[in-house]
Amino acid sequence: MGKLTIGCFSSLVGSVSLDFAVKLSDAAVKKGHKVDLWVSGNATMLSKKGQKAFKDYSHLAKTLTELFATGNFQATACEACAEARGYHKDDTMEGWKRHSMDWYLASCFGADRVLHIGGD
Amino acid sequence: MKLGVFMSDFRSGSDIIERLSAEKLGIIFVGNGVYHATVEENGKASPVLDKSATFYVLTEDLESRGFGSADVDSRVKPVTYSDVVDLIFNDYEKIIWI
Numbered sequence: 001m002g003k004l005t006i007g008c009f010s011s012l013v014g015s016v017s018l019d020f021a022v023k024l025s026d027a028a029v030k031k032g033h034k035v036d037l038w039v040s041g042n043a044t045m046l047s048k049k050g051q052k053a054f055k056d057y058s059h060l061a062k063t064l065t066e067l068f069a070t071g072n073f074q075a076t077a078c079e080a081c082a083e084a085r086g087y088h089k090d091d092t093m094e095g096w097k098r099h100s101m102d103w104y105l106a107s108c109f110g111a112d113r114v115l116h117i118g119g120d
Numbered sequence: 121m122k123l124g125v126f127m128s129d130f131r132s133g134s135d136i137i138e139r140l141s142a143e144k145l146g147i148i149f150v151g152n153g154v155y156h157a158t159v160e161e162n163g164k165a166s167p168v169l170d171k172s173a174t175f176y177v178l179t180e181d182l183e184s185r186g187f188g189s190a191d192v193d194s195r196v197k198p199v200t201y202s203d204v205v206d207l208i209f210n211d212y213e214k215i216i217w218i
Contacts, residue, residue, distance in 0.1 A: 004208065015183075027202050027204065031205050
């Protein structure tokens, strides 16, 4: 089994690439792989707690909670990106970490595969 | 190098695909990239499909845009997220997103 690191940049909740990143993470973990997910820019909003589910609208919080529970999934939000958007550590969903981009670089170096998804 | 490319858009990225070369090239259409696998313009399929590569399309993104397997160009293989994971770990050493 391998380790996949996904970096998702500047994608808001509801965007295609952020949906893709979480669904790919879910599929990889279900196959026994480990996944690290890094989000920066607007994608940090994925780590905000209190996300509500609406019909026909992307809702990834439930999948993320299930992924964290497996122990084979880590997700980290860019701390500076989150703070710049006015949301702070105490407003972060359980399971998420907040770090500088060093965390992403270290994860990339330790990964078998890296997928870097640019902004949209 | 064995290179896997996620192509997520229909109107941009084709120029990058043109310039790419790899020992083994796989192109996986996701998001709005699935239109490359399904849409003909002026009676012609997407020029991306003329590239020497193996083509895949993500079934979920295909279906969310109202397409089925029958709408997919014969050069493109529909795949699930689970299949994509296997492609990433077993078939391609490097993966990029455009």
